Structure formats: C-alpha cells, structure tokens
Amino acid sequence: MNAPVKFYQTGTFTVGNRLLAPEQRSVQASTERSNSLNSGHRACQGCGEALGARYAVDAAMRATGNRLIAANATGCLEVFSTPYPETSWQLPWIHSLFGNVAAVGTGIAAALKVKAAKAGLGQSAVRVLAQGGDGGTTDIGFGCLSGMFERNDDVLYICYDNEAYMNTGVQRSSATPYAARTATTMAVGAEPGAERGKGKNLPLIAMAHQIPYVATATVADLRDLEAKVEKAMTIHGARYLHILVPCPLGWGSASHDTIKLARLARETGIFPVFEAEHGEVTAVTKIRHRVPVDEYLRPQKRFAHLFGKEVAAQAPAAPAAQGGASVLARPGAGAGQGHPEMLARIQADADRNIRRFKLLDEPEVH
Amino acid sequence: MLKQIEGSRAVAEAVALCRPDVICAYPISPQTHIVEGLGELVKDGTLTPCEFINVESEFAAMSVAIGSSATGARTYTATASQGLLFMAEAVYNASGLGLPIVMTVANRAIGAPINIWNDHSDSMSQRDSGWIQLFAESNQEALDLHIQAFKLAEELSMPVMVCMDGFILTHAYERVDMPAQAEVDAFLPPYEPRQVLDPAEPVSIGAMVGPEAFMEVRYLAHAKQLSALEVIPRIAHEFQQRFGRRSGGLVRGYRCEDAETIVVALGSVIGTLKDTVDDMRERGVLIGVLGLQSFRPFPLAAVRAALQHAKRVVVLEKSFSVGLGGVVSTDVRLALSGLQLHGYTVVAGLGGRAITKASLERTLREAIADKLPSLTFMDLDWRIVNRQLEREAQVRRSGPIAENLLRDVGTVASKVS
Amino acid sequence: MLQIRIHGRGGQGVVTAAEMLSIAAFHQGRHAQAFPSFGSERTGAPVVAFCRIDDAEIRLREPILAPDVLIVQDPTLLHQVDVFQGLHAEGYVLINSQRSFHDLGLADIEQRYRHERLATVPATEIALRHLGRPLPNAVLLGGFAALSGLISLDAVGHAIRAKFAGKVAQANVAAAAEAYAFVRQELEDLAHAQAD
Numbered sequence: 001m002n003a004p005v006k007f008y009q010t011g012t013f014t015v016g017n018r019l020l021a022p023e024q025r026s027v028q029a030s031t032e033r034s035n036s037l038n039s040g041h042r043a044c045q046g047c048g049e050a051l052g053a054r055y056a057v058d059a060a061m062r063a064t065g066n067r068l069i070a071a072n073a074t075g076c077l078e079v080f081s082t083p084y085p086e087t088s089w090q091l092p093w094i095h096s097l098f099g100n101v102a103a104v105g106t107g108i109a110a111a112l113k114v115k116a117a118k119a120g121l122g123q124s125a126v127r128v129l130a131q132g133g134d135g136g137t138t139d140i141g142f143g144c145l146s147g148m149f150e151r152n153d154d155v156l157y158i159c160y161d162n163e164a165y166m167n168t169g170v171q172r173s174s175a176t177p178y179a180a181r182t183a184t185t186m187a188v189g190a191e192p193g194a195e196r197g198k199g200k201n202l203p204l205i206a207m208a209h210q211i212p213y214v215a216t217a218t219v220a221d222l223r224d225l226e227a228k229v230e231k232a233m234t235i236h237g238a239r240y241l242h243i244l245v246p247c248p249l250g251w252g253s254a255s256h257d258t259i260k261l262a263r264l265a266r267e268t269g270i271f272p273v274f275e276a277e278h279g280e281v282t283a284v285t286k287i288r289h290r291v292p293v294d295e296y297l298r299p300q301k302r303f304a305h306l307f308g309k310e311v312a313a314q315a316p317a318a319p320a321a322q323g324g325a326s327v328l329a330r331p332g333a334g335a336g337q338g339h340p341e342m343l344a345r346i347q348a349d350a351d352r353n354i355r356r357f358k359l360l361d362e363p364e365v366h
Numbered sequence: 367m368l369k370q371i372e373g374s375r376a377v378a379e380a381v382a383l384c385r386p387d388v389i390c391a392y393p394i395s396p397q398t399h400i401v402e403g404l405g406e407l408v409k410d411g412t413l414t415p416c417e418f419i420n421v422e423s424e425f426a427a428m429s430v431a432i433g434s435s436a437t438g439a440r441t442y443t444a445t446a447s448q449g450l451l452f453m454a455e456a457v458y459n460a461s462g463l464g465l466p467i468v469m470t471v472a473n474r475a476i477g478a479p480i481n482i483w484n485d486h487s488d489s490m491s492q493r494d495s496g497w498i499q500l501f502a503e504s505n506q507e508a509l510d511l512h513i514q515a516f517k518l519a520e521e522l523s524m525p526v527m528v529c530m531d532g533f534i535l536t537h538a539y540e541r542v543d544m545p546a547q548a549e550v551d552a553f554l555p556p557y558e559p560r561q562v563l564d565p566a567e568p569v570s571i572g573a574m575v576g577p578e579a580f581m582e583v584r585y586l587a588h589a590k591q592l593s594a595l596e597v598i599p600r601i602a603h604e605f606q607q608r609f610g611r612r613s614g615g616l617v618r619g620y621r622c623e624d625a626e627t628i629v630v631a632l633g634s635v636i637g638t639l640k641d642t643v644d645d646m647r648e649r650g651v652l653i654g655v656l657g658l659q660s661f662r663p664f665p666l667a668a669v670r671a672a673l674q675h676a677k678r679v680v681v682l683e684k685s686f687s688v689g690l691g692g693v694v695s696t697d698v699r700l701a702l703s704g705l706q707l708h709g710y711t712v713v714a715g716l717g718g719r720a721i722t723k724a725s726l727e728r729t730l731r732e733a734i735a736d737k738l739p740s741l742t743f744m745d746l747d748w749r750i751v752n753r754q755l756e757r758e759a760q761v762r763r764s765g766p767i768a769e770n771l772l773r774d775v776g777t778v779a780s781k782v783s
Numbered sequence: 784m785l786q787i788r789i790h791g792r793g794g795q796g797v798v799t800a801a802e803m804l805s806i807a808a809f810h811q812g813r814h815a816q817a818f819p820s821f822g823s824e825r826t827g828a829p830v831v832a833f834c835r836i837d838d839a840e841i842r843l844r845e846p847i848l849a850p851d852v853l854i855v856q857d858p859t860l861l862h863q864v865d866v867f868q869g870l871h872a873e874g875y876v877l878i879n880s881q882r883s884f885h886d887l888g889l890a891d892i893e894q895r896y897r898h899e900r901l902a903t904v905p906a907t908e909i910a911l912r913h914l915g916r917p918l919p920n921a922v923l924l925g926g927f928a929a930l931s932g933l934i935s936l937d938a939v940g941h942a943i944r945a946k947f948a949g950k951v952a953q954a955n956v957a958a959a960a961e962a963y964a965f966v967r968q969e970l971e972d973l974a975h976a977q978a979d
Contacts, residue, residue: 030596070565071433072572079574087570092384094436095572096459100429103421107388107433108563109443110417114387114439117415126565147422370809372802489901504842537803539817637842722845 018266027058027226030056034061034090036070041088046255048245048262049077049133049160052219056158056243057129059226061091061121063233064127067107070094073101073132073141076167076247077160099140102148105130105155111152112165134175135165138202149209149238156232156239159202162247174200177270178349179342180302182250187305196345203276206240207269210279213239217273219246220263224285228275250303264296269350272357287359293347306346308338367544371775373505373535376542377470378403382413382507383550384468384516384627387439387557390419390430394449395482397472397534401444422447428456428467435465436571438562440516443467447474447488449632458527461587463572464560464617465511466519466526468512469497473633474532475682475717479768483718484532484633485684489661496587498526498594499662500614501632505530505540507659510613513545514601517555522562529661531634533718545609546776553608579608591663598660603725614663617660618657619672621647625733628676630669630698632658635682635714642726653730658694669701678708680733682744684715691741709738714744750774784837785933786847787871790866791856793824799946800854803830803924806945807938808836816841828881829864836933855879856906856919856926858887865894875931877966878971881905899973902930902966906958909965913958914951921947929966936963954957 013291019047027033029317037059043050061068069092072078078095096104096155105128112124132141137159148155164182172182172194179193187193206214212235216226225243232239244265248255265271270293273285297303354360369376377400381389386776389408391401408418417434421427427443435441445453450471460467471489475481500515502508508530515526530536561571566631575583595616602615610616620640622628624778636657656672658665673679679702681695690696692711699709710733715721725745732738750771758764787804791797798819805815811835820831833847849869855878860866870876874896878884880903884893893901903932904926906919913922928936936959943955 003703045388067565069565082573084574084576084579087573088599089570090568092568093570094433094563095570096432096463097455098454100425100432102431104433104436106419106421106426107390107430107435108437109433110388110390110419110430111434111437111441112416114415115437143423144426146457147426150418150422203567239368370806370815464793534818537818538817540841541809541814583866634844638844641843718844722848723843 008080026055026223027062028055028222033058033064033303036061036090037081038090040086042083043076044080044192044247044249044255046248046258047080048219048247049162049260050080051222051258052160052225052243052245053077053081053131055219055222055225056131056229057091059229060127060129060156060233063230065125066091067126068092068129068273069112069126070109070129070131071096071101071104073130073136073231074098074167075136076162077131077133079167091225098136100144101130101132101136102141102155102157103144106144106148106151106153109154116196123236128155129158130155130314131160133166134159134161134163134202137161138174138200146205146209149206149211149240152211152237154236154238156229156241157320158229158241158243160243160245162245162250164247164250166247166250174198175202179306179339179346181252181305182302191342192305192339193303193342203240203242203274206242207276207279207281209238210299211238211240212236212277214242214244214276215240215274216271218244218262220266221257221285224273238269250302251298252304257299261296261299264291265290267291267360268293268296270296270346271353272353272359274357281357284357284359286361288352290354290360293350294343297343297346305341306339367546368541369544370539370541372399373508373538373540374399374472374531375403376505376509376540376544377512377530377536378407378643379544380512381442381468382407383472383545383547384440384442384513384554385413385440386416386516388417388419388431388434388441389443390421390434390441391443392421392424392425392427392445392449394424394446396484396536397444397449397470397473397722399536400472404442423457424453426461427708428453429469430468431467431469432460432463434454435460435467436463436561436563438479438557438559438564439559440520441465441467442469444470444472446472447476449483450488450492454495455667457492457495460525462583464523464587465524466516466557466559468515468519469525469527470512471527471529471640472532472536473529479632481717482532484534485716485718486529487685487695487716489529490529490685492527493662493693496524496591497662498522498591498660500526500528500598500660501658502528502530502535503618503634503636503657503659505535505538506542506611507613508535509542509544510605510609510611511659513550513554514605514614518594518601519556521601524587524590525667529633534634543611549608552750555604594660594663595665595667598663611773614659614710616658616660617666617672618659620655620657622654622656622672622676624652626652626677627680627730628654628673628678629680629682629730630655630656630658630673630694631682632661632694633684635684638721639682639726642723642730645723646727646730651734653734654776661694661697664701666701669698670705673698673702673707674705676707678710678733680710680712680730680738682712682714682721684713686713686716708733709740710738711741712738712744713742716743719745726778743779747775784835784841784843786850786853787836787852788847788850788862788866789832789834789854789856790860791830791832791920792826792860793828793830794953795830797830797832797856800856800920801834802943803921803939803946804834804927804934805836806886806942807924807934808834810938811847811940814841820846828837829860835941844921850874851925851961852933853877854923857925857932858882861887861889869971870896875896875927876901877923877927877930878903879906879923880899881908898977899970900930902926904962904965904969906962909961913954913961921955922958922962925962926966928959929963929970936960939963
C-alpha cells in the first residue's frame with residue numbers, strides 16, 4: 001500500500017524517523033547527535049525530565065554547532081546526571097546553586113561577549129543554556145530569572161516542569177496544579193491536595209517581560225520540542241522554554257505513561273502548547289482530539305482523591321538523592337465519594353485555557 | 367599620579383586599571399560610589415571591553431560573577447552588610463568552586479537594627495567561607511590591595527575580598543597615588559584560568575561530592591589558604607618593588623619593637639591608633655600598634671612573632687560574637703597560646719560610633735594600669751542600657767528595644783558628633 | 784594640623800565644600816582629608832562635614848571635635864545646633880549671613896574669640912547673583928581664603944573647576960572672588976575701626 005502516512009499517525013515514535021525525509025528527522029534520529037546527556041545517568045524509569053533534557057540539549061547542540069555552555073540548577077536533573085564521581089554531560093556544564101541558574105547564565109553570556117570582543121568578533125559563536133526544574137525556576141530562582149529577562153541577557157532558559165520539588169521528596173512548588181497531592185499539600189481535609197487560588201503561570205510571566213521568545217512544549221511532541229529549541233537558538237536575547245515533564249514517582253503514574261500523560265495534558269487543554277514573541281502569542285498547537293480532564297487525571301495517584309476510589313496504602317518512595325522522604329498517601333476525606341466539585345473546577349480551568357489560547361478550531365462548549 | 371579623590375573613586379579607578387572583563391553589582395550603601403564610578407568608566411569607553419551588569423540583587427551579583435569567572439573572565443563585584451549576607455550562599459559557592467573573583471566589601475554593620483555605618487560585622491560573618499580577606503588601613507592601601515587581589519586570586523584560584531571601612535574610607539577625600547595603566551599591566555598579566563567552561567574541552571563543574579571525598583576537597587581549600595600566607599607577602603613585596611610603596615602583606619607593626627603594650631586592630635582605626643600611640647610615646651609610654659592586613663588566612667605565626675615580647679595585648683575590634691565576646695581577639699588569642707601576657711578585648715565603633723583618640727588613650731591607660739576588664743565595650747552608655755534592662759524587668763510589653771533606646775538618647779540632629 | 788568643620792543643611796553642598804577645601808589644599812601641595820559626618824541624608828536636615836589639612840600624611844579618622852575653623856553655611860542652625868562646640872580659642876568663624884555677629888545674637892561668641900578671625904558674608908545673596916541659585920558653599924570658601932589666608936583664592940578656584948564644569952564653574956569662581964573681596968574689606972574696616 002502506498003498511501004501517504006500522516007505524521008500524527010506515527011508521530012515521534014517512528015523508529016529512526018525513517019518514514020520522514022532526512023531534513024525532517026529529529027536530532028535524536030541522527031547518529032551525529034551529541035548525546036549531551038549521555039547514558040549512565042541515574043534517572044528513574046520513565047523520567048520525563050531526562051527525556052526532555054536529552055532532546056532539548058542535543059537540539060541546542062545541533063543548532064549551535066556544538067558550541068554551547070550549560071548551567072544547571074540544583075534538582076533532579078543535576079543530581080541524577082552527576083552522581084559523584086561521574087558526569088553524563090558531554091558539553092561544558094556548571095552547577096552552582098538552587099536559586100541562581102539564570103544569573104549564572106547571565107554571567108557566562110557576559111564573559112563570552114567580552115571574549116568575543118577581545119577576539120575582534122561582533123558576538124560570540126558560543127551560546128548559553130540555563131536549565132532547572134519548576135522549583136528552581138518559579139520559586140527560589142524567580143528573582144534571578146526575572147532579572148535575566150528584563151536585561152534581555154542572551155540566555156535560553158529551559159524549565160523542566162514536573163510540578164513539584166521532586167528531588168527532595170515531592171513537596172509543593174508554585175507550579176503544583178490545583179488539587180494535586182504532594183508531601184506538603186496532603187490529600188486530607190475538606191479540600192485535599194494543593195489549594196485553590198495559588199500558583200504562578202511562568203510562561204505568561206515570561207511573556208509579560210516582553211522577551212524575544214517564549215514557548216511551551218511537552219515530551220509528547222518531541223519533534224516540536226526540538227524545533228522550538230532550535231528556533232530559540234536562532235534568536236539572541238532572553239528566551240524561555242517551559243517543558244511539561246511528567247514524573248512517574250511524584251505523580252504516582254506508571255513509568256510507561258510519561259509520554260501519554262504529556263499528550264493528555266495537551267489534549268485536555270490543561271497544558272496549552274504555544275509560542276510567543278515579545279509578549280504576544282504567535283502560534284498555538286491545536287488540540288486534535290479533545291478529551292475531558294478525567295482521562296488525564298485518573299492515571300495519576302496524586303489526583304486519586306478526586307475520584308473516590310480506594311487509594312493505595314502507600315505511594316512509592318521519592319528519589320533517594322536528597323533525603324528521600326517518602327510520600328505517604330492517606331485515604332482522602334472524600335474516599336468513596338471523590339470530589340466532583342474539584343474536578344469541575346479543573347475542567348473549567350481547562351475550558352478557560354482552550355478559550356484563551358484558542359486551542360480548538362471550532363468552539364466546543366462543555 | 368597624585369590625586370585628591372574620594373576613596374570609592376580611587377577603588378573604581380584601580381579596579382578599572384586591572385582590566386576586569388565583567389563587573390556586576392547591586393547598589394548598597396556605602397559601596398554605591400564604587401560601582402557608579404566603574405559604571406561610568408565602562409559607559410564612557412574608558413574601560414573596554416567590559417560588561418557592566420546591573421543585577422537585581424546581591425545574590426544575583428555573586429551568581430553572575432560565578433558564571434562569568436567560570437567562563438574565564440576576570441570578574442569583580444562589590445557589596446556590604448546586608449548585601450553580603452544576601453549573597454552568602456553564593457559566597458561559599460564561589461570559594462568552593464575555586465573561582466578567583468575579587469569583591470570589595472565596604473564594611474558596614476549588619477542589622478537588625480538597621481544601620482548603614484561602619485563596623486566589621488559583615489566581613490566577619492564570612493570569615494569561614496574560604497575567601498581571602500584583606501583589610502585596608504587607608505584609601506591608598508585600599509586601591510593598592512585591589513590590584514594585588516586580582517593577582518593573588520588568580521594565582522591561587524581562590525576568591526579575595528578587599529575590606530575597607532564604609533564611609534570612613536569610601537567617602538573620604540584623600541590624596542592617593544594612582545598607578546599608570548602600563549605599570550598595572552606589567553604587574554598583573556591576563557587571567558589564565560585553572561578551569562574553564564569551553565566547548566572545545568568540555569568539563570562538568572559543580573558536581574555533588576559525597577562523604578567519600580568531601581573532607582579532602584575542603585582540606586585542599588584550607589591548604590590553599592595556608593599557602594596564601596606565603597603568596598600574600600610575596601605579592602606585596604613585588605608590589606613594593608614595582609610601585610615603590612608598602613601596601614598589603616600579612617601584618618604591619620608600628621613602634622612595636624620595644625613596646626610593652628601592643629594594640630591589635632584592622633582597618634582605618636589603625637591610623638587613629640598611630641596618632642594615639644605617638645601622643646602616649648611622647649609621655650613615655652612604651653606602646654605600639656599591630657595592624658592586620660590579612661585576616662584570612664589568619665597569620666598566626668606573624669602575629670605571635672610581633673606580640674610575643676609584649677606584656678599586654680589589647681585587641682581593638684569593630685566586631686563581636688554575641689554571647690562570647692571578640693571575634694578578632696579570639697583568633698589573636700590562638701596565636702598567643704602558651705604565652706604569658708595580659709590580653710584585653712575592646713569592642714569599639716560598632717554601627718559607626720566614632721572612635722576618638724581621647725577614648726582610646728583613656729582605655730589604653732586603664733589597660734596599662736590593669737584596671738580594664740578582659741572584655742569591654744568602649745564608650746558604652748550604661749545609663750540607657752540600664753534603663754532598658756529596668757524597663758524589661760518591670761513590664762512584659764516593653765516594646766521594641768531600638769525605639770526605646772533612641773528615645774532615651776534624644777534627637778541626634780542637634781549633636782555635632 | 785588644621786581642622787575645619789562646616790555646618791549646613793542637606794542640599795546646601797556642605798560635603799562638596801569640604802571636598803573642595805581638600806582639593807584646594809592638595810593643589811597647594813599639602814595633605815588633606817575631607818569627610819562628612821554620617822547622619823541620614825535628607826534635604827534640610829543638619830549636616831556636618833570635616834576637612835583636615837596638614838603637611839604630613841593624615842592618619843587620624845575621628846570626627847573633628849576641636850576645630851580651628853568653623854564655617855556655617857546656614858545661620859538658622861546657630862541656635863539649634865551647638866556649632867561652636869570645641870572651637871579653639873584662636874579659631875576662625877565664617878558665617879553665611881548678611882547680618883553681623885551681634886545681630887545674629889552671637890555677641891558672647893564675638894567676645895570670646897579674636898575679632899579679626901570672625902566674619903560674616905552674605906554668601907547666599909552673592910550666589911543668587913552669580914549662579915541664580917542659593918548655593919553658598921563655594922562662595923564661602925572664597926570668604927574663608929580671605930579670612931584666614933590658610934588657603935589661597937587661586938587654589939579655591941582650582942578646586943571649584945575640579946568639581947564643576949563650564950559656566951557653573953565660572954560663576955562659582957566669580958562668586959568666590961566676590962566673597963573674598965567682601966571679607967577682605969570687612970577685615971580692613973575692622974582693622975581701621977580698631978585702630979581708631
């Protein structure tokens with residue numbers, strides 16, 4: 001049969017992208033890829049962050065001709081990629097502190113600029129990547145991030161968002177979504193999980209700084225992720241990429257569901273995938289096949305209390321690297337009945353995202 | 367070239383002569399004029415190529431410096447007091463990573479209560495951070511120490527903080543001899559890093575180190591500071607040969623050779639002490655001053671050698687350890703362990719209270735007469751202290767201490783000094 | 784060592800005055816140290832600045848408690864702050880005012896000190912005429928040069944040009960010269976009066 005195969009039917013998972021023309025193949029399909037995050041790192045089975053970082057950094061390396069320096073905040077990625085005395089990184093890489101990676105990136109960019117000037121060049125050929133998790137980006141690193149944005153420093157900042165402080169045992173961050181169970185937003189009481197009305201939207205905040213490029217992506221659309229990284233590297237100035245990276249351990253999901261959950265986050269409207277330049281949305285990834293939020297939430301034990309099922313007695317232990325406190329689950333107050341009113345709010349939030357970002361071609365009213 | 371300029375300006379010009387690649391700083395009194403001066407020199411093209419970055423906090427300042435220095439750029443920043451504390455995590459990180467950043471600390475008290483005036487509590491709070499700490503006696507020495515600091519830092523791969531008294535030195539107009547660019551270039555070669563982020567030779571900097579090797583890594587930092595005990599005098603000697611004046615080094619004694627009483631101090635108060643010592647010498651008192659230029663590494667041997675023949679040692683310091691007593695005096699005592707002499711700790715000048723010759727002489731005479739307690743707070747107003755203690759003894763809701771004391775002191779504006 | 788204390792209010796250029804004095808002394812080949820008293824800066828609040836001049840390196844760092852010279856930029860301070868605290872018996876006093884010591888209510892001060900070392904000069908008025916602004920600091924330095932002879936008018940001019948540029952510098956130099964002439968005249972009148 002010679003019918004043309006539509007890309008979405010096979011997506012990123014096409015082995016070696018062999019069905020695509022060479023110029024359309026992903027970086028990962030190439031034997032020339034830098035493999036910047038080399039195998040041997042200690043990430044968990046199904047870690048979304050390892051997947052996202054591997055794709056993102058290799059894409060950045062290809063886009064810059066392997067002339068890239070990376071700064072990394074403290075967190076899962078930093079810890080599992082540099083287990084003493086080894087390192088997985090194949091590019092120049094620095095880890096300083098938890099809250100300062102954007103500033104370290106600023107410093108690297110400044111040094112490169114001066115070095116280029118001393119060599120008589122207009123600008124440096126070497127580019128800078130600063131990366132961290134949601135905790136290091138939205139909370140403790142927020143001040144430095146905003147400073148880097150407002151100065152328009154030539155740094156691409158990538159946030160790998162798994163929606164909690166995972167490395168220290170799944171504590172709540174300002175990226176933790178409403179109703180999610182974490183070690184500090186337990187699934188108990190009248191309103192279990194993360195409280196309503198809190199949290200920050202980093203992509204929107206980045207846009208408010210009017211920086212040249214802001215984009216969101218997920219590990220479900222790895223080709224899209226690579227393309228956004230490569231596009232970001234064609235631009236100079238402050239750039240921000242926010243990648244949703246499911247964490248099986250922290251989310252209480254099966255390790256083989258990582259990519260599926262990322263796709264469901266997009267398809268429910270919970271996680272809008274878009275691009276923006278200088279504060280205005282320029283492109284949006286439409287929802288192809290809309291699904292209700294339940295489908296996304298059910299496979300995650302961190303939302304189990306919303307559904308009134310018998311909750312598993314214990315959640316798996318958190319990553320061992322930083323203290324390894326285990327996240328104990330207790331039956332939610334609504335065990336048996338669930339929290340349909342909370343589910344309704346989550347659905348309403350998704351509806352709002354769809355409206356706001358025009359994620360559907362036809363208006364689908366729920 | 368001789369100039370009559372503000373201390374901050376002298377430091378800015380000296381730093382500029384060192385050709386830093388990246389300057390990043392956040393404003394805080396009393397360091398502002400230094401950074402403003404440098405900003406101007408960059409903007410008007412005098413200092414080029416140089417990236418001058420207005421960062422959003424002191425934590426960002428030191429972090430930007432870390433990124434820049436790790437990329438092989440000569441990097442400078444400046445701060446004081448609260449700012450130094452705000453960047454404390456990054457201060458330790460910089461020395462732990464072995465990055466040769468030079469930072470001016472315009473010594474200022476740490477709150478609460480908020481106080482913008484001079485004392486040494488800020489630098490002292492970071493004395494264990496692994497940074498080399500040099501103290502300037504005058505604005506000439508302040509500018510000279512910055513030039514020496516870059517050389518020292520880069521040779522050792524260790525950050526250096528140059529401490530100068532806020533307001534007293536930073537905001538004082540004095541005569542200074544500013545070196546020429548060619549002289550500084552000959553003294554200070556371009557920065558050759560021991561480690562650098564370079565795509566041509568990738569390295570990972572800042573990995574976690576577990577129990578297997580952490581002690582060894584930390585010991586090496588200590589060993590490096592100990593080696594600085596030789597490098598600091600050597601660089602000071604080279605400086606003297608090239609620029610023709612003594613600046614820096616570990617310690618400097620004044621009239622200590624036959625002194626029975628020696629006063630130990632850091633920073634600008636050494637000047638006032640020298641005048642006091644001259645006055646007292648004229649009246650036959652055998653007294654001298656030992657100035658410490660290097661506080662970290664603490665020059666145990668040099669201090670011991672300078673003090674061992676004295677009968678009594680008075681450590682006059684603008685710092686103290688709450689619940690214990692002196693900070694500097696504790697280190698000095700270590701240098702003197704085993705020796706039989708009288709030791710006194712005099713805490714003075716906290717929060718910018720003026721240290722006068724008259725008070726110094728009175729205090730020193732008490733020490734000589736063996737009437738001075740082992741720990742005193744010079745010129746303390748016991749009246750208002752006791753009033754507050756009474757207040758607290760009488761009523762639970764005694765109110766904020768600072769407000770109570772200020773009310774007792776009365777309006778400050780009408781006072782002359 | 785010569786110790787000069789300048790009193791004024793925030794915004795009147797008291798600190799700049801001390802700095803200029805130090806630059807003038809430097810120009811004359813001497814060592815000088817100028818620094819402000821470190822109170823909270825606020826326009827209108829009393830401010831004190833200090834200047835020490837000597838032929839040897841100045842090591843002393845305390846505030847000037849026993850000045851040889853007092854310059855008062857704002858006469859409203861006279862009965863609010865004890866500006867005369869510690870003044871040497873042989874001290875110089877220069878006050879920015881159109882009025883005499885007697886009219887300023889300072890007759891007792893006048894009696895305690897050497898008459899030929901006390902002067903008032905309408906520095907604000909002179910400044911208004913030359914600069915268009917009531918900034919008496921450089922003007923008063925011209926007056927001080929005349930009063931004491933410890934600093935030359937030429938050195939004062941040099942210091943003004945080091946601190947200000949273009950027309951502002953010129954105007955200040957002219958104003959300082961006028962104050963110099965004024966005080967010279969005042970002293971001559973006093974000498975004649977005493978001779979009579």
